[in-house]
Structures are given as structure tokens and as C-alpha cells.
Amino acid sequence: MFTQAQIGALAQPTSSKIILFVLDGLGGLPKPETGKTELETARKPNFDKLAVKSICGLSEPVGAGITAGSAPGHTALFGYDPVAVNIGRGVLEAVGIDFPIEQDDVLARGNFCTVDKNGVITDRRAGRIATELNAELCKLLEMKIDDVQIITTPVKDHRFLICFRGPGLRDAVTDNDPQHENLMPTPVTAITAGAMKTANIANQFIERAKKILADKHPANMLLLRGFSRKPELLSMESIYKIKPAVVAAYPMYRGLARLVGMTNLPTGSTFADEIKTVKDHYNEFNFFFLHFKALDAAGEDGDFDRKVRFIEEVDKALPDLLSLKPDVLVVTGDHSTPAMLKGHSWHTVPTMIYGQYCRPDKCTGFSESGCLGGGLGIFPATQIMPLAMANALKLNKYGA
Secondary structure (H helix, E strand, C coil), rough: CCCHHHHHHEEEECCCCCEEEEEECEEEECCCCEEECCHHHHCCHHHHHHHHCCCEEEEEECCCCCCCCCCHHHHHHHHCCCCCCCCCHHHHHHHHHHCCCCCEEEEEEEEEEECCCCCCCCEEECCCCHHHHHHHHHHCCCEECCCCEEEEEEEEEEEEEEEEEECCCCCCCCCCCCCCCCCCCCCCCCCCCHHHHHHHHHHHCCCCCCCCHHCCCCCCCCEEEEEEEECCCCCCCHHHHHCCECCCCCCCHHHHHHCCCCCEEECCCCCHHHHHHHHHHHCCCCEEEEECCCHHHHCCCCHHHHHHHHHHHHHHHHHHHCCCCCCCCEEEEECEEECCCCCCHHHHHEEEEEEECCCCCCCCCCCCCHHHHCCEEEEEEEHHHHHHHHHCCCCCCCCC
């Protein structure tokens, strides 16, 4: 398999345009009552029609049997090795909201959550509290422990950013978020000896926060994950010779895109807003990362029918996106989020690549079962960028 650097050596600048449309958490599992997944259940004539004209397959975000987080899932879609480039969730939240990161900062993603009287997590998202309440709670949590300043900043709904700012901090610590309900938050532990200070400060903070939030039901506790520091990455522009932009309503995905050099295009909260933003800037860029979050949220909530409705909503808007006539349109997801599992899973992700020079297969509909018989087969998600580049005639020949 070609490395990103080798693909970059073949890349050539052209005016052709690529849209990478990521339906977050796209893949699902069959509902026992019907034997159909969310994609197979949804009425989606436009996706199905496009699949007939495309080459389809199932992409593997990280590796066989590995459940991908949002960061590695997207990292792979952008063509970076998701194992070698493991971007922490805290950093993603920070750059997504334009938080001013300093060199020694250790950052983490926070969730306000609900715990019962025994400290057992009953809702990891505290009922998805309003962002305004989140902001009020964040103000209560800012403090200093020893020589470490702790800054808490709201992101959206129940999610917030926490920054540990001080000397001698390292990010090699575990999360306190077990990522499942009916469990208790776990202590933060150091993975390396150099991270002992970070673990100690984080645990002191959590204990203080527990007392501060005790009477703030449903947000009466917090969970931290993705302790990380800002990495240095080569930009997609320098590797692929493209001018890339991101259109995403949710901050974390804007943050990830900015880390790889995409220009953030401010947009509204609806998918119609996102399409309008792409249209408004279509002549300025030749690569668009277009992100739609709602499927993932519905899957994590275990709401099969809501996920189906969102698929149908996007399907109705697809002709508006196609009216731009991109040279290549890739439709995929960063990982599967089956409502049956109420979380991310290891299952492969339906993927289709549409363009003038693609070789259509016999896939007659866009779904897990349909894409299983597609011409792309089961393949690593890191190959999506080279395939998109090739179909947009942006790659030179290899060898004599």
C-alpha cells in the first residue's frame, strides 16, 4: 500500500473539485424485528440512484475488529495513518472552538454526566443539557491546584473543554470516563512516570468538581477523556496539492480539519445551511470536507427510528449538493454507530465514490448489504483519498 508521502509525490494541482461527504456514524446493525439496518430501512431514493452510478464498498476505519473513535476515523478518511497519528480528543475540542493553546497545555474533552447517589453513571450526557447551562457550570469549575491553572470552556450541549496549564505536565494518562453507563468513573492514572503530576492534578480536580456539582442534577458529575497535546502534522494542501475547506456545524470536526490545514468556513446548524455554505464558497476551494453529525448522535442514543429519519432528511437534500456537479463526490462515514449498540462499533462503513471516471459496479442501493458486493470490496479508509484524487485526475503516473 502506498504511503501518504508516496501519494503526495504523485499529486498534481488541478481545478477539479472533490467533496468528501461524511455522515458521522453511518453504519448500523439490523433491527431484530425487521432484519434491516438503519440505511436499509430508510427511504433514500437519491442515495440509491447515486449508488448505481458509483463504485461502492465497505471501508475499514482503523483495522479489523477495532472500534474507531471520531479522531482516528476522520484521520483515516483524510489519508493519514490513524495508528501513527493519534490525535487526542482534547486537542480537537480546543482547535474546534479556537481555544488559544499554549505549548505545555494538556487538554481533555469533558462531558457533564448524571450519577446516582452511589456515584454510578446513569446518563453519560446529562440529558444533553443546554449549552447555556454548560457555560454556567464551567465558570464554577475554573480553579488553580498547586502551580497548575485549570480552565474550563463550554463546547456544545453537555460537552466542554478542560485545559491544564502549568509546568511539568504530560498527556500520558488514562481517562476517567468508562464510556458506558451503569459504571462508576475511574481514577485517572499515569501511563508513564513523567505523567504522575498530570494524573494527580486531574484527580484532585475531579474530586473538587464532584462537590461543586453535587446539587446540579442532571449535570452532577463530569467525565474526562482524550488527554492530549497539540501535534505537528503536514497539511493536506502540502501533501495533495489541493486547496481544502471544512464545512461542519460541530466544533470538534472543524478542529480536526484545521489541524490538517483546512480552511474553516463558518456555517449554520442545519444541513441546508452547510450546503449553502459550500455553494457560497464553491469557486474558492477544490476540496470540501462536508460533515453531518446527527446520525451518530441518534445511534449513540439508541434511537433507531431517529437515525432513519436523519438519513431520509439528508437524502432529500442530496440533489441540491449534486447540483454543484463536483468532479468527485465521496459519501461515507468515519465509523459505524449502530443504534442497537448505542455507541461506536468495529463494523465496516458503507462507502461510494461517484465521478465521471469511476467504474460503476452492480451495487443497486446504498446500504451495508448493497456495498458488500461493490467493486471496492472491503478496504482501508486510508485509501479513500487516493481513490478520490485518482478519480479527479489529480494523481500522476507512478514509474516509467
